[in-house]
Amino acid sequence: MLEAQPAEAKATIRIHGQEMENFEVPIDILVRVLAGLQQIVYLLATVQEKRSVGQRFRVPMEMQQLYSLRAGVPQPGSYALPIVLKPEIDSQTSILSSYTELMLNLEGFFSSLNSSNFNQTQDIFPDSKLRNRALREARKFLPKADELWQLGFYRSDSDRELRLTSKVIDRIDKWLTQDMPEDAVMTVTGELIRIDFDKRLVVLRYPPTHQEIECIYLEELEDSMIENRRQMIQVTGQFTLDADGHPTKLADVTRIELVDLSPINIR
Numbered sequence: 001m002l003e004a005q006p007a008e009a010k011a012t013i014r015i016h017g018q019e020m021e022n023f024e025v026p027i028d029i030l031v032r033v034l035a036g037l038q039q040i041v042y043l044l045a046t047v048q049e050k051r052s053v054g055q056r057f058r059v060p061m062e063m064q065q066l067y068s069l070r071a072g073v074p075q076p077g078s079y080a081l082p083i084v085l086k087p088e089i090d091s092q093t094s095i096l097s098s099y100t101e102l103m104l105n106l107e108g109f110f111s112s113l114n115s116s117n118f119n120q121t122q123d124i125f126p127d128s129k130l131r132n133r134a135l136r137e138a139r140k141f142l143p144k145a146d147e148l149w150q151l152g153f154y155r156s157d158s159d160r161e162l163r164l165t166s167k168v169i170d171r172i173d174k175w176l177t178q179d180m181p182e183d184a185v186m187t188v189t190g191e192l193i194r195i196d197f198d199k200r201l202v203v204l205r206y207p208p209t210h211q212e213i214e215c216i217y218l219e220e221l222e223d224s225m226i227e228n229r230r231q232m233i234q235v236t237g238q239f240t241l242d243a244d245g246h247p248t249k250l251a252d253v254t255r256i257e258l259v260d261l262s263p264i265n266i267r
Contacts, residue, residue: 007086007087007098007099008084008085008086008099009084009085009086009099009100009102009103009155009156010082010083010084010085010103010155010156011082011083011085011103011106011107011153011154011155011156012075012080012081012082012083012152012153012154012156013033013037013080013081013083013151013152013153014078014079014080014081014151014152014153014154014161015029015030015033015078015079015080015081015149015150015151015152016078016149016150016151016152016163017078017143017147017148017149017150018148018149020078020079020149023074023078023079024079025079029147029149030079030081032140032141033141033151034069034071035141036137036138036140036141036142037069037083037141038068038069039137040106040109040134040137040138041067041069041085041102041106042059042063042064042067043057043125043130043133043134043137044102044105044106044109044124044134045063045066045067045102046063046130047105047124047125047126047127047130048098048101048102048105049063053127053129053130057129057130057133057220064088065087065088066087066088067085067087067102068085068087068088069083069084069085070083070084070085070086071083072084078152082156085099085102085103086099103155104155105124106153107153107154107155107158107162108120108124109121109124109125109134109138110153110162110164111162112124113138113142113164113168113171113172114162114163114164114168116171118175118178121135121175129220132176132220132254133220135172135175135176136172136176136221136255138168138172139169139172139173139255140257142164142166142168142169143164143165143166144166144169144260145166145169147166150163150164150165151163151164152164173236173255176254176255177236177254185236185237185238185239186236186237186238186239186247186250187234187235187236187255188204188206188213188215188234188235188236188239188247188250189207189232189233189234189235189259190204190205190206190207190213190232190233190235191204191205191207191231191232191233192204192231192232192233193205193212197222199216200216200217200218200219200222201214201215201216201217202214202215202217202233202235202253202256203215204233204235206246206247208246209246211246211248213247213248213249213250214249214250215235215237215249215250215251215253215256216237216249216250216251216252216253217235217237217253217256218252218253218254221253221254221255221256231258231259232258232259233256233257233258233259234255234256234257234258234259235250235253235255235256236253236254236255236256237250237251237252237253237254237255238250238251238252239251
């Protein structure tokens with residue numbers, strides 16, 4: 001009697017650009033990409049299994065065991081890394097079709113980012129909470145404007161490679177703030193003073209006025225909150241201005257992130 005083959009779906013990520021000289025990749029970029037990719041796979045699995053979610057997203061242990069990505073041995077050519085989606089536990093029911101569908105949806109999600117096709121993103125993530133979470137996760141690991149690399153992705157049974165560049169982040173930012181009036185969206189940079197999780201409140205010190213500004217964030221942002229104080233952060237949301245045109249309060253904050261103060265390499 002032949003043993004059943006393990007259910008799995010395969011793809012390859014390829015990191016292109018000047019950062020990848022000698023087929024090497026900076027560890028921080030590789031960790032960033034793999035961690036973000038895994039989170040998006042969990043989100044796709046949540047949609048596929050039709051699980052309900054609250055404002056805060058938590059990955060159950062059983063889903064981690066069924067939908068954990070595994071990285072293979074790097075291949076020559078820029079920096080190519082095979083990834084495999086297969087369960088960590090024995091499953092009585094083959095879920096190969098589920099894995100194949102999930103990998104197709106992952107490709108479709110990246111394709112929608114590349115082509116600015118928000119309708120396709122909505123089809124893949126009908127739930128706005130999961131969709132916005134996926135967009136924020138992608139924003140964290142995709143190349144930033146000053147980074148000299150691109151992310152490629154292709155499934156094992158496809159000869160088409162999608163390439164995502166730093167331009168994708170602008171599209172994501174536009175989608176995340178599309179429900180707000182254009183003149184009401186603002187990004188403020190300041191020093192993180194404190195976080196009140198009960199009140200969903202972030203307080204920062206705004207350098208031009210030296211005043212503290214209260215920022216009311218969406219609960220769905222808590223999973224990726226910054227906990228280290230006394231750092232420079234950027235907060236994006238709807239704002240209230242004083243008579244001099246300075247922000248005094250931010251509501252419906254859609255993004256909180258550390259200010260990148262690393263050196264910029266100009267070649």
